Structures are given as structure tokens and as C-alpha cells.
Amino acid sequence: xxRTDDSPRTDGGTVSDFDAVANEQVxxxxxxxxxxxxxxxxxxxxxxxxxxxxxxxxxxxxxxLMGTVAWVSAAEWGPTIVPxxxxxxxxALVGAFRTLEFPLGTTFSGHSILSQVVHATPAMLKMIxxxxxxxxxxxxxxxxxxxxxxxxxxxxxxxxVDVALTIxxxxxxxxxxxxxxxxxxxxPYVIGVLLSINxxxxxxxxxxxxxxxxxxAEYVEASRVMGLGTGTVLRRDVLPNLMPYVTMNxxxxxxAVIYGSVGLYFLGVLPYNAVNWGVMxxxxxxxxxxxxxxxxxxxxxxxxxxxxxLSLSLTLLAQSGDRLFNPRVRARHVSHTSDAPxxxxxxxxxxxxxxxxxxxxxxxxxxARREEP
Amino acid sequence: MRYIVRRVAQSVFTVxxxxxxxxxxxxxxxxxxxxxxxxxxxxxxxSLTQSQINQRIAxxxxxxxxEPLYVQYVDYMVNVLQGDFGRSIWYDDSVASILGKxxxxxxxxxxxxxxxxxxxxxxxxxxxxxxxxxxxDYVGTAxxxxxxxxxxxxxxxxxxxxxxxxxxxxxxTGHYASEVTPGLNLPFVVSxxxxxxxxxxxxxxxxxxxxxxxxxxxxxxxxxxxxxRVARLRGLPERRIALRYVARNAILPMxxxxxxxxxxxxxxxxxxxxxxxxxxxxxxxIGAIDARDYPLMMGGFIVxxxxxxxxxxxxxxxxxxxxxxxxxxxxxxx
Numbered sequence: 001x002x003r004t005d006d007s008p009r010t011d012g013g014t015v016s017d018f019d020a021v022a023n024e025q026v027x028x029x030x031x032x033x034x035x036x037x038x039x040x041x042x043x044x045x046x047x048x049x050x051x052x053x054x055x056x057x058x059x060x061x062x063x064x065l066m067g068t069v070a071w072v073s074a075a076e077w078g079p080t081i082v083p084x085x086x087x088x089x090x091x092a093l094v095g096a097f098r099t100l101e102f103p104l105g106t107t108f109s110g111h112s113i114l115s116q117v118v119h120a121t122p123a124m125l126k127m128i129x130x131x132x133x134x135x136x137x138x139x140x141x142x143x144x145x146x147x148x149x150x151x152x153x154x155x156x157x158x159x160x161v162d163v164a165l166t167i168x169x170x171x172x173x174x175x176x177x178x179x180x181x182x183x184x185x186x187x188p189y190v191i192g193v194l195l196s197i198n199x200x201x202x203x204x205x206x207x208x209x210x211x212x213x214x215x216x217a218e219y220v221e222a223s224r225v226m227g228l229g230t231g232t233v234l235r236r237d238v239l240p241n242l243m244p245y246v247t248m249n250x251x252x253x254x255x256a257v258i259y260g261s262v263g264l265y266f267l268g269v270l271p272y273n274a275v276n277w278g279v280m281x282x283x284x285x286x287x288x289x290x291x292x293x294x295x296x297x298x299x300x301x302x303x304x305x306x307x308x309x310l311s312l313s314l315t316l317l318a319q320s321g322d323r324l325f326n327p328r329v330r331a332r333h334v335s336h337t338s339d340a341p342x343x344x345x346x347x348x349x350x351x352x353x354x355x356x357x358x359x360x361x362x363x364x365x366x367x368a369r370r371e372e373p
Numbered sequence: 374m375r376y377i378v379r380r381v382a383q384s385v386f387t388v389x390x391x392x393x394x395x396x397x398x399x400x401x402x403x404x405x406x407x408x409x410x411x412x413x414x415x416x417x418x419x420s421l422t423q424s425q426i427n428q429r430i431a432x433x434x435x436x437x438x439x440e441p442l443y444v445q446y447v448d449y450m451v452n453v454l455q456g457d458f459g460r461s462i463w464y465d466d467s468v469a470s471i472l473g474k475x476x477x478x479x480x481x482x483x484x485x486x487x488x489x490x491x492x493x494x495x496x497x498x499x500x501x502x503x504x505x506x507x508x509x510d511y512v513g514t515a516x517x518x519x520x521x522x523x524x525x526x527x528x529x530x531x532x533x534x535x536x537x538x539x540x541x542x543x544x545x546t547g548h549y550a551s552e553v554t555p556g557l558n559l560p561f562v563v564s565x566x567x568x569x570x571x572x573x574x575x576x577x578x579x580x581x582x583x584x585x586x587x588x589x590x591x592x593x594x595x596x597x598x599x600x601x602r603v604a605r606l607r608g609l610p611e612r613r614i615a616l617r618y619v620a621r622n623a624i625l626p627m628x629x630x631x632x633x634x635x636x637x638x639x640x641x642x643x644x645x646x647x648x649x650x651x652x653x654x655x656x657x658x659i660g661a662i663d664a665r666d667y668p669l670m671m672g673g674f675i676v677x678x679x680x681x682x683x684x685x686x687x688x689x690x691x692x693x694x695x696x697x698x699x700x701x702x703x704x705x706x707x
Contacts, residue, residue, distance in 0.1 A: 162383055163390045168637055168681050170644075171658060175674045178662035179398050179406055259524045263644045266526065267659055281530070291530060292538040292545075300534075304527050312522035319518070 043324050053320035059313035067121040085115040096298035105298045108288040113302050120275045123188040130192030131257035132250045139200035140246055143207025164201035177269050186273035195260040203249040214238050251318040255311050262307050277303040384686045391678040395671045396449045406667045458672030463664040468672035478548050479653030482569050483638035486576035494581040498588025521582030526644040529575035543571050546650030572649045591623035628695050632688030639680040
């Protein structure tokens with residue numbers, strides 16, 4: 001920040017602080033740049049500095065790429081990079097890593113397993129996304145409303161939450177899937193939501209208690225006194241503090257959707273209309289007895305490894321995720337504060353926090369947002 | 374005291390909600406069981422009258438669709454609360470007796486798996502915390518993360534493939550060999566353990582990593598506390614510090630998690646039970662869905678939910694006894 005000679009503060013302050021006017025305008029472009037720096041680049045750098053997150057992001061990018069390849073290959077307009085799986089693409093039950101044409105082998109009826117795995121990805125990603133978004137939106141909304149409004153609304157929502165928390169998820173999903181077999185039609189979005197049917201409850205409870213403490217915070221009260229509407233206060237002052245919970249729950253639920261969907265597809269409980277990793281495992285087992293016959297084991301193993309890798313990368317992401325919301329760690333990575341003197345100390349255990357202590361509850365104001373003197 | 378009353382009332386309400394929900398699923402869900410059976414019967418032939426169709430549906434879903442809705446609802450509630458879940462179509466037996474026979478098996482494998490995973494998990498977690506940053510810690514963390522990211526049914530399938538079929542070390546289906554007589558005799562016990570090993574192994578291998586990571590984090594936090602420095606300065610033996618000071622305080626926050634896990638025991642093994650053909654609650658629940666055996670399906674669901682509700686209630690009510698700091702307050706565990 002440059003101070004010109006006519007600045008009233010250079011001559012010892014003959015003008016009171018209240019009369020001082022900022023002599024530098026922050027333009028829209030600056031603000032945009034700052035926003036990008038603070039919300040995208042800094043978190044990205046924090047994540048990248050952690051080996052767990054590096055692995056996780058790399059693997060997840062691979063899955064997104066796989067989904068894109070499948071999407072392009074299946075589209076009319078795109079080149080066919082990986083052909084759609086079809087019967088008699090090759091001989092029956094070629095083992096994995098035997099031929100270049102079928103790198104992962106073939107099924108009992110000659111489908112290429114690589115094609116199946118790749119073409120199952122888009123539906124899987126849609127399912128995961130739908131389930132995680134549903135959980136986060138419903139959980140955060142109910143929790144925020146209950147905590148902020150209080151009173152009767154709070155009582156009703158919390159009773160609902162308690163019931164939803166107690167009902168075991170998997171049996172409920174199984175029963176609903178069993179009762180709805182004919183109306184589900186294998187739509188990945190609907191199935192994703194179904195698999196998350198009561199997962200929002202835990203999040204809304206955490207969000208509510210967070211909102212309860214925030215509601216009394218001075219800056220929230222200040223916004224209220226200034227006459228800002230409830231919506232504005234919630235959006236500007238409350239929601240940013242909830243991001244740690246929301247992000248963690250997003251990742252957790254993504255993992256839960258993978259478990260549930262693959263498990264239930266494997267058991268044949270969920271309806272499907274396209275290839276799917278769980279369905280592949282089911283077919284391997286029921287058509288070729290992959291569990292008992294060594295010749296077909298690769299058919300079972302490939303989707304298994306696919307599922308494990310995806311869920312492992314999500315686990316790693318969740319593990320490293322709370323660093324993202326640790327203000328001290330993040331401050332080190334925001335470039336415009338990096339030249340600050342040793343005032344921002346690096347705490348040792350900040351690099352390795354795995355407990356579920358809510359990082360957002362840190363009473364210290366976020367140094368990344370502090371203005372430069 | 375007020376807290377206990379409130380908490381019990383809440384559990385009763387939960388059970389009530391679960392039974393209402395299952396009535397809703399059977400009767401009101403568009404495309405649900407009642408609709409499905411009606412469509413099937415109408416398709417089969419025009420010779421059936423409306424009341425005959427209703428009778429058939431009543432026999433298969435435990436709900437008499439001929440009556441007004443509120444009468445159906447009250448009937449259903451009264452029946453279920455008396456323990457009458459109707460008759461299974463597939464097994465032609467009362468649902469209550471099928472489930473009654475299944476419960477002990479589910480409890481057996483889940484209790485063993487939970488205990489095994491918990492003990493292994495906290496031991497490993499404590500070791501990792503004590504040697505934080507060492508290679509033990511890194512290997513332990515990696516193993517915990519990988520096993521915790523591998524769904525239990527995948528572990529189960531791999532175990533079944535290799536230990537069950539390939540090497541023939543363990544039986545691949547059932548809960549005990551057909552030639553032994555149930556009772557307290559050695560062959561029976563051996564057979565039960567032999568059949569239970571793989572399911573128990575699959576579930577505990579998946580879940581111990583979570584306990585280990587929790588224990589590691591808790592122990593590291595406790596190791597940084599001032600009272601530990603005091604204990605060391607007093608010259609207390611390291612063994613006593615490790616067990617009395619660190620382990621106790623690190624396990625405490627996991628107590629509710631453990632009890633809630635006990636509560637969820639009944640619903641936790643569904644996929645595993647099906648894979649191993651192990652006749653517990655989950656086995657019948659999935660079987661009922663395959664066979665469209667609605668009374669058995671809803672009965673299984675209600676039994677699992679009620680068991681979980683009771684488990685969570687006990688967890689909440691006893692937490693105050695285990696951790697006196699939380700005693701009596703309006704504290705809830707989750």
C-alpha cells in the first residue's frame with residue numbers, strides 16, 4: 001500500500017481517524033482476483049502440500065477422466081475412444097493382462113471388461129454426486145433453519161433428525177428399494193438420493209449446534225442490527241463457517257453411496273438399466289461362479305479394485321480435508337500474507353489433525369481474511 | 374431424571390414412527406407392495422372380484438386394503454405392537470418365529486466382529502500414537518486407511534474365494550454343519566465357530582481401521598495434556614501412565630461410538646450374511662425382497678429398527694455413568 005504525501009496520516013495525524021478516507025479504491029477486478037486467491041488458489045495449495053490429498057486428487061481426476069472418456073465415446077458426436085461393451089467383443093473369459101486388445105480380460109459372454117468398467121463410470125459419478133449434494137443441501141438447510149429460528153421450528157426439525165438418526169440406513173434403503181423396484185427405473189440420480197435417504201440427519205445436527213453458537217456472535221448480531229435480512233445474514237455470516245462440515249459430509253456421503261450402491265447392486269436389490277461395477281460383480285458371481293472358479297476371478301477382481309481405489313481416494317481426501325479449514329495452515333498459503341513476518345506461527349499438530357474436532361469452531365479469526373496494515 | 378423421561382419418550386416415538394413408516398411403504402407408496410400386488414392380480418385374469426383381490430393382498434401384505442385407511446392403519450399398528458408381523462409367504466411360517474430364530478446368529482457374528490475390531494483397533498491406535506511419526510505409525514495408518522476403504526463385502530468375497538473355495542479351509546455357506554446336533558456339545562461349538570470365522574473376519578477387517586484412527590487421534594491429544602507431564606514428574610511407572618492415564622481418557626470419547634455400534638449390530642451385516650449364506654436377520658431381509666415376501670421384509674425392517682433404537686437409548690442413558698463430567702446434563706451422544 002503506498003502512501004502519498006498528501007495523505008493526512010503521514011504528518012503525525014492532525015486529522016482524526018474518523019475523517020481519514022481510504023485513498024485507494026479496491027476495484028471489482030481486484031476483488032475478483034482476491035476472491036480467486038482466497039477461495040480457489042490458497043485451498044488448492046494447502047491440499048497439494050499434503051501427500052494424502054495429492055494422491056486423492058490424482059486418483060479422483062483419473063476417475064473423472066474415465067467418466068469423460070465414457071461420455072465422449074458413448075456420444076454420437078464424439079470419437080469412440082473406448083467402445084461400448086457388447087457381447088462377443090472377444091472370446092469368453094480371457095484373463096486380465098493377457099492380450100492388448102482386452103487389457104482387463106473379457107466376461108463369460110465376451111464383453112471387454114475394460115469397456116464395462118469405463119462405461120459404468122458416468123452413472124456411478126452421477127449417483128455419487130446426486131447423493132452427496134442431496135445430503136449436504138438438506139442437512140445444511142435444515143440445520144441452519146433449526147438453529148437460527150429456534151423455538152417450535154427447532155423442536156420439530158430436531159425430532160425429525162433424531163428419528164432419522166436412529167433408523168439404520170441400509171435396511172431402510174433396502175426396504176425402499178425392494179418396495180419401489182418397478183418405479184425406480186435405474187435412474188442414477190434417483191438411486192443416489194435413495195441411498196442417502198437419511199444421511200442428512202448427522203450433518204443437520206452438527207450444523208445446528210454450530211449455528212446456535214454463531215447466532216450469538218457479535219458480528220452476526222451487528223449484521224442484524226444493521227437491518228440485513230435473515231437470508232443475507234445466513235449467507236454472508238453463517239454459511240462460510242459451516243463449510244468444513246459441509247465439505248466433510250460431502251466426501252463421507254460420496255463414499256457411503258459407493259458402498260451402498262455397489263453392495264446392493266451386487267446383491268441384485270437395486271434395479272439397473274446399464275452396466276455397473278456392482279452388477280459386474282453380480283454377473284461374475286452368478287454367470288461364471290467367479291468366487292469358486294479361478295478362470296473367472298478377474299471378472300470379479302477388476303470392479304473390486306475399481307471400487308476400492310475410488311473409496312480409498314475419498315478417504316484420503318477426507319483425512320486431509322480438515323487442514324483445508326485450519327486457518328493457520330491456510331494463512332501460510334495465501335500469497336498476499338506470505339510476506340508477513342513470523343507472526344503467523346505454524347503449529348506442529350496442525351499438520352496432522354485427524355480427530356473430528358470441528359475445525360470451524362476455532363474461535364480465532366481467520367488470518368487469511370485479515371487486512372494488511 | 375427429566376432427561377431420562379424425555380429420552381425414553383423420544384425412543385417410543387421413534388418406534389412409533391418406524392412402524393408408521395413401514396405401513397406407509399406397504400400401503401401408500403405409489404408402485405409399492407399393495408399397488409404391485411393389485412396390478413399383478415388384475416393382470417392374471419378377470420375372474421377375480423374386487424373383494425377377492427383385496428383378500429389376496431391382505432394375506433400377502435398383512436394389511437386389509439378393503440377397510441378404510443385409518444382402520445387399516447390402527448389394525449396394523451396393534452398387530453405389530455403385539456409382535457404379530459403376519460405370515461411369510463415364502464417360508465409359510467410366522468414372521469416372528471423366523472426372525473426370532475435369525476436374531477441370535479446375527480448377534481453372534483456381529484458381537485464377535487465388533488469386539489475383535491475394537492480391541493485390535495484401540496491397541497493399534499495406541500501404539501501408533503506412542504510412536505507418532507515413526508515407521509510403525511506410517512504403516513499402521515496406511516493399513517488402517519486401506520482396510521477401512523475396502524467395503525466388508527469385498528473382503529468377504531475375497532476371503533470366500535481364497536480361504537473358502539481355493540484352499541477349502543472354511544465352509545462357504547450356512548451357520549453350522551448339518552451332521553452336528555445343536556446344543557452345548559463340542560462338535561457343535563466347533564462347527565459354529567468354523568462357520569462364523571469368515572463373516573466375522575470380513576466385518577472386523579473392514580471396521581478396525583476406523584477405531585484405530587480414532588484411538589490414535591485421541592491418544593495424541595491426551596499425550597499432550599499437562600496432567601501427563603505431572604504424572605511423569607511424579608515418577609509414576611510408564612506402564613501405569615499408559616494404561617490409567619492415556620488409555621482410559623482416550624477410550625472415553627469412543628464409548629458412545631461403541632455403544633451406538635452395538636445398537637447398529639442388528640442391521641450391520643446384511644450384505645455379508647447374504648454372501649456367506651449365513652441365516653441371520655439380513656439374510657432373510659434380502660431373501661424376502663428377492664421373493665417379494667412383504668410381511669417378512671417389513672417384519673425384518675421393524676425388528677432391526679427397534680433393536681437399534683434400544684441400543685442407542687442405552688448408549689445415551691449410560692454415558693453419564695461412564696463419564697461423570699457429562700452426568701445428568703442434557704447431553705446427547707451424537
